[in-house]
Structures are given as structure tokens and as C-alpha cells.
Amino acid sequence: MGTRTLSRKTTSMVMLLGLMVSGIGTGAAHAAETRHTAGSAQPGTRVDARLTGVEVTFYTTYDNKDHDTKVFTTVTDHTARPIGTLGEHFGDDTFDDGDADGPYALSLTEPATWSTMRDGRLRIRIEPNGNDTWRFNLRSTLFFSDGSRRHADQDNLAPSERNRQVDVPIA
Numbered sequence: 587m588g589t590r591t592l593s594r595k596t597t598s599m600v601m602l603l604g605l606m607v608s609g610i611g612t613g614a615a616h617a618a619e620t621r622h623t624a625g626s627a628q629p630g631t632r633v634d635a636r637l638t639g640v641e642v643t644f645y646t647t648y649d650n651k652d653h654d655t656k657v658f659t660t661v662t663d664h665t666a667r668p669i670g671t672l673g674e675h676f677g678d679d680t681f682d683d684g685d686a687d688g689p690y691a692l693s694l695t696e697p698a699t700w701s702t703m704r705d706g707r708l709r710i711r712i713e714p715n716g717n718d719t720w721r722f723n724l725r726s727t728l729f730f731s732d733g734s735r736r737h738a739d740q741d742n743l744a745p746s747e748r749n750r751q752v753d754v755p756i757a
Contacts, residue, residue: 633701635730640670642708642738643688644681645723649744651681654715659690661728661738661756663698664705670694681720689727700730706756708738712745719746724754 640661644651651657659672670692681687698706708726712718726738740754 632730632732632734633699635700635732635734637669637694637698637700637703637728638731639729640692640694640708640726641689641729642672642692642724642726643686643690645686645725646681646683647721647723647742648683649719649721650683650685651676651679651712651720651722652714652718653678653680655718655720656713658709658711658713659692660709660711661692661703661726662707662709663696663702665702666707667696669696669698669703669706681722688725700732700734700736703728703736703756706738707753708756709751709753710743710745711751713750714747717747719744726754728756 642659654677656675656677657672658675660668661670663669672690672692674690676687679687708724710724712720721742721744723741724739724743728736728738730736736756738754738756740752743752743754745752
């Protein structure tokens, strides 16, 4: 019986070393190991989860985005450093009253983690051609490597030619 226990410990150590060598790392190996135990993942593992994606959906309410108004969407971390952008500017698209446009995936340009995105922002800036006020609700989801999510949701946003930028906090 004592030999079997040593064998299982040795097998676990070899598996852990194999994960480290393969590039998965000790954090993922530890998380993979703890998933099979009775409890949940160890406290603190979420803060290191990597940002893997950001999606945004615009819900136009009663004042549409004109066809010639460009939209620039950026997600920033807690230091206001840009982490990702939406490549589409919608300069030829009208977002009609009552429409849902999206979800659109942002391109991640910098690495970020669960902890660095705390107190981050989703920034929407418009460049209208003349006068345009666009009234909309925003829903956005940030996806992380451990399966967790954060959101940047806000209603009653109204960028215009006078106030071109709105920032939505990431919860």
C-alpha cells in the first residue's frame, strides 16, 4: 500500500512537471488539480486569469446613429492603458431606433488580467459629420481564461457632436 501512495505522488509530480514544461504553467496546473477536489478553486487564482475576449452590443433607443457618424470603441485597463479596439467604425451604417447591433468582438492589442481590468473602462467615441446625437444602451462582456466574466453595461448613453465620448466602467 505504501508503494502505491508513493507511486501516485510521483505520478502527480511528473504530471505537474509535464504541464510546466509544456507551457501551461503552475497556476493552470494547480487550477486543473484543484478542479478535481471537493472544494472550489483556490482563492486568488482568478486575479491572474488572462483576458481572452471582449464583445460589445449597442441597443439604439430613440435617436439613431446617422450613416455618416463613425464610432470608435476601446477597452482600457485600470491605468487607462488601451487593451483592445473594435476595428469596425460603422461610418457607412445607420443604427436605427429600436435596433440591436452586435455583438462585435474587439481585437485585443495588449495583455491584461482579471485584476488589471478591475476599474477599467469601455470607451465609446463618435465622430459625426455635422450634427448627430446617438442614444443607446450598451452591453459588453469581457471573457477570461478561467471562464469568468466581467461586464460593462450602461443605459441612456448619448454621445453627440458636443460631447463625443462616453466611458462605461467595467464591473
